[in-house]
Amino acid sequence: MSLVYVALALFCIGLYGTLTRRDIIAVLASVEVMLGGATVLLVGLSATSNLAGVSTPPGETSGVGLVILVLAAAEASVGLALMLAVARRLNTTRIDELDEVSG
Amino acid sequence: MSISMIELVFWMIAAASLLGALTVVFTRDVTRMALGLGVFLLSVAGWFVYFSQTFLAAAQVFVYVGGVLVLVLFAIMLVHRSGAGRPALESRHTIDSIMVAVAVFVLVVSALQDVGSALTVTPLPGSPDAISAALLGPMLPHFEALGVLLLAALAAVIVISGGERS
Structure with a gap:
């Protein structure tokens, strides 16, 4: 259960940063913290839990983690490119x- | 009360990740923020080792610490190049944001109460051959979609940061 608390604390710290930061790069870094917390919880629960007798097939935990890793890397690169532009x-x-939609 | 070795490792990784996350969110110095992000991303790799997903941990170090963190530092150096004063990050700490963050925490913790108590701590190792069998077997659609997504992201980054052609 402490895993759930720690991962959710990471997610909520990132959420707070996303809401309060004023610089784009700090907001992007806070989003990375949110994604990291969610990934830790997902991979942790998938690797250790045995809910209702259904266990994750070996390899799929890392497979899901790799999918999130690639998604987050693509998100970060597109976000940073937008920030540079x-x-x-x-x-x-x-x-x-x-704050203007039409620039 | 004695703490077992595995619990000690758990709380050390937890402390490192929380410290990194708090640095990212609260520091005013942009280079310290990047450093905190590095600590946080490395501690996520530590979490993956803790869960016996060693291949995922190696991928995390390569992709994030070697790729995304360098990209963030590169962007910081390109954008925050102003003058003598070190660039400061500003925040707008309001009670609303604290309330939203705490409310999300309480909501999800209460929703996951049953899940957490059902945890059995027997990590399944994620060996590379098991991962490849999963990625090329039941997860093949995800794998192919990721390829398309990466291509789209690559094209988008080139188009967005390509500069004005006038």
Whole structure:
């Protein structure tokens, strides 16, 4: 049960950072923390639990983890590329200055 | 009360990941934030080792610490290059954000109460041949979709950061 608490604490710390940070790169880093917490919980439960007699087939735990890993890496690279494009065009990376839909 | 070795390892990894996460969220220095992110990502690899998913841990170190963290540092150096003062990160700490985070924590903990108590701590090892059998067997659609997604992300990054052609 302490695994659930720790992983959820990581997720909620990341959520708090995502809500409060004002710089795009810090928001992206906080999203990475959220994803990390969720991945730890998913892989941890999948690797250790034996819920209702149904155990995960060997290899699928790591398979699911790898899928999340690749998704998160793609998300981070696209997010950072968007941040670079915004910083180059509008000369700011503060999200509260980026409040116009039509730039 | 005595603590077994495995519990000690658990709480050491937990402390490292919580410390890294708190640094990412609360520090004002952008390089310290990147350092905290590195500690956090390495501790996630530590979690995977704790759950006997060693291949996943190696992939985490390669992809995140070797790839994404370098990408973040690269972006920081490209964007935050202003003047003599070290770039400071600002936050807007409000009671609403704390309430949302705490509410999500309480909600999901109460929802997972039964799941957590049913845990049996017998990790299944994830050996590379088992992973390949899973990825090319029942998880083949996911595997193929990931290939398409990576191609789309690659094309998107090139288009977005390609600069203005005028």
